[in-house]
Amino acid sequence: MTIRIYNTLSGKREALKPLEPGHVKLYVCGITTYDYCHIGHARSALAFDMIVRYLRYRDYKVTYVRNFTDIDDKIIVRAKEQKCSPEELANRFIDEFYVDMDKLGIDRPDIEPKATEHITEMTDIISELIDKGMAYQAGNDVYYIVDSFPEYGKLSGRNLEDMKAGARISVNEQKRNPMDFVLWKGSKPGEPTWESPWGPGRPGWHIECSAMSRKYLGETFDIHGGGKDLIFPHHENEIAQSEGANGKPFVTTWIHHGFVTIRDEKMSKSLGNFLTIRDILSHYHPEILRFFVFSTHYRNPLDFSETAMQDATTGLVRLYKCIAAVSSLNLAAGVGQSQSVIDDKDRLNIKALEGRFQQAMDNDFNTAQAQGIFFDTAKTINRILKNLPATPLPADITFLKDAGSTLKKLGDIMGILREEGTHFLDTRKQQMLAEIDIDETTIDALVAERFQCRAEKNWARSDEIRDQLLEKNIELKDGPDGTEWSVKRS
RNA sequence: GGCGGCGUAGCCAAGUGGCUAAGGCAGUGGUCUGCAAAACCAUUAUUCAUCGGUUCGACUCCGAUCGCCGCCUCCA
Numbered sequence: 001m002t003i004r005i006y007n008t009l010s011g012k013r014e015a016l017k018p019l020e021p022g023h024v025k026l027y028v029c030g031i032t033t034y035d036y037c038h039i040g041h042a043r044s045a046l047a048f049d050m051i052v053r054y055l056r057y058r059d060y061k062v063t064y065v066r067n068f069t070d071i072d073d074k075i076i077v078r079a080k081e082q083k084c085s086p087e088e089l090a091n092r093f094i095d096e097f098y099v100d101m102d103k104l105g106i107d108r109p110d111i112e113p114k115a116t117e118h119i120t121e122m123t124d125i126i127s128e129l130i131d132k133g134m135a136y137q138a139g140n141d142v143y144y145i146v147d148s149f150p151e152y153g154k155l156s157g158r159n160l161e162d163m164k165a166g167a168r169i170s171v172n173e174q175k176r177n178p179m180d181f182v183l184w185k186g187s188k189p190g191e192p193t194w195e196s197p198w199g200p201g202r203p204g205w206h207i208e209c210s211a212m213s214r215k216y217l218g219e220t221f222d223i224h225g226g227g228k229d230l231i232f233p234h235h236e237n238e239i240a241q242s243e244g245a246n247g248k249p250f251v252t253t254w255i256h257h258g259f260v261t262i263r264d265e266k267m268s269k270s271l272g273n274f275l276t277i278r279d280i281l282s283h284y285h286p287e288i289l290r291f292f293v294f295s296t297h298y299r300n301p302l303d304f305s306e307t308a309m310q311d312a313t314t315g316l317v318r319l320y321k322c323i324a325a326v327s328s329l330n331l332a333a334g335v336g337q338s339q340s341v342i343d344d345k346d347r348l349n350i351k352a353l354e355g356r357f358q359q360a361m362d363n364d365f366n367t368a369q370a371q372g373i374f375f376d377t378a379k380t381i382n383r384i385l386k387n388l389p390a391t392p393l394p395a396d397i398t399f400l401k402d403a404g405s406t407l408k409k410l411g412d413i414m415g416i417l418r419e420e421g422t423h424f425l426d427t428r429k430q431q432m433l434a435e436i437d438i439d440e441t442t443i444d445a446l447v448a449e450r451f452q453c454r455a456e457k458n459w460a461r462s463d464e465i466r467d468q469l470l471e472k473n474i475e476l477k478d479g480p481d482g483t484e485w486s487v488k489r490s
Numbered sequence: 491g492g493c494g495g496c497g498u499a500g501c502c503a504a505g506u507g508g509c510u511a512a513g514g515c516a517g518u519g520g521u522c523u524g525c526a527a528a529a530c531c532a533u534u535a536u537u538c539a540u541c542g543g544u545u546c547g548a549c550u551c552c553g554a555u556c557g558c559c560g561c562c563u564c565c566a
Contacts, residue, residue: 044566162492227566372513
């Protein structure tokens with residue numbers, strides 16, 4: 001089976017064929033470091049984290065590069081506002097970014113280059129483009145000549161004529177063609193500057209990715225990724241720069257993920273409708289955010305709402321309850337005299353888990369389908385658990401425990417089910433308990449009183465206690481070994 | 491205006507032309523229970539925005555229409 005990936009360049013799903021067999025080289029556009037990250041950034045980081053984990057699970061070696069844009073207009077403006085240097089501002093938000101990434105359990109990429117540490121690599125490419133007649137200096141700026149690259153527009157499906165017709169680009173007297181874009185900006189007083197053959201200045205936005213990807217992954221590599229909003233102009237311009245300078249294809253496969261929306265509108269700083277990662281993580285467990293993110297295919301829009309987060313919570317708790325129940329099975333308890341209670345259909349269903357998971361994920365990383373398979377498996381496991389006799393066959397217990405381990409192993413690719421089931425549920429219980437107006441001692445006392453009442457068949461008082469606790473969002477569960485309680489979400 | 495995408499049950503969401511249109515949430519009936527809860531079982535789309543076309547066969551391909559969203563300016 002091969003992994004098929006949707007390629008923005010061709011508009012089709014294509015089989016993954018790394019240029020170097022078995023080794024995938026991946027470059028992802030990272031953040032501009034001037035503010036806290038919102039959940040749109042989280043989706044990007046999570047999507048590529050999942051992709052890298054899946055490729056590694058499928059035995060590919062992966063070299064994963066993700067950059068930091070640490071010099072740019074927004075950084076300069078924000079630094080001025082906050083009365084610090086652009087460098088200080090950038091470093092501060094890189095640190096904050098790592099705080100969020102660590103909380104989300106996202107692995108670090110192999111290489112995380114910063115734009116400001118690769119100025120020479122950028123000026124090299126700019127010089128090459130000038131030598132080839134594909135760029136020109138105008139004043140203290142250097143521009144790319146879009147007309148020199150006949151394939152300009154091939155990624156975004158545009159042509160220069162159409163773009164000029166609907167041009168919203170501000171007129172710049174220096175440019176020969178309004179579509180030409182800046183490679184190097186002459187510096188204004190007070191701005192960070194670097195020396196260059198064209199005078200002091202700083203790089204344009206697009207050139208950093210051309211320069212850093214070439215340095216770390218070569219002139220041609222397998223996958224380049226980012227948000228859909230980067231298709232034009234950012235990635236289109238990268239192609240023009242890199243293919244122009246190198247005279248070789250730049251990237252085989254372009255992966256672009258969809259946006260996080262709120263009430264079906266793109267979450268963005270300019271609309272002011274964004275929620276930061278730390279906003280969300282102060283209310284929800286990181287795995288709940290991950291479960292939510294992966295409930296929709298990565299290319300589709302993902303609409304954030306409290307309801308959707310509640311659904312994700314319910315779903316993840318359901319899976320955790322299942323694996324907690326399996327891990328609490330005691331292998332030594334079985335004395336082996338009973339027969340297997342697992343019928344062939346259920347056995348096959350559980351055995352098919354990993355194969356079905358791979359089939360879903362091979363098809364353009366279909367995590368939504370993969371989650372469906374998890375639920376389907378959990379349902380089967382729960383059914384078997386229900387039918388398990390007091391002294392189950394040890395082989396049955398082993399079979400179930402293996403199924404639980406497989407769920408955890410596959411869940412780890414999406415970054416879920418990483419905790420022990422009982423630990424996750426207990427922690428959650430404690431957190432929810434802290435939010436409501438009752439303590440554990442009181443609950444235990446009432447439960448004990450109710451136990452006595454039930455023994456005396458005093459159902460009136462027994463129900464009264466249950467209702468009283470339910471008012472505080474405490475749900476009771478009477479089992480053969482006594483009464484358990486849990487905190488209900490209000 | 492140009493380009494791209496989406497429209498599948500009350501809600502969310504898979505579906506790589508052909509086997510019963512996954513799965514989750516919510517709902518309903520049942521098993522269990524003193525009654526509940528959880529879990530399990532059953533049930534919930536003769537139909538995939540609409541209308542045409544291609545095909546032996548279409549949710550899936552093509553065209554048109556309607557609606558929504560995104561990009562074309564910084565953006566994940």
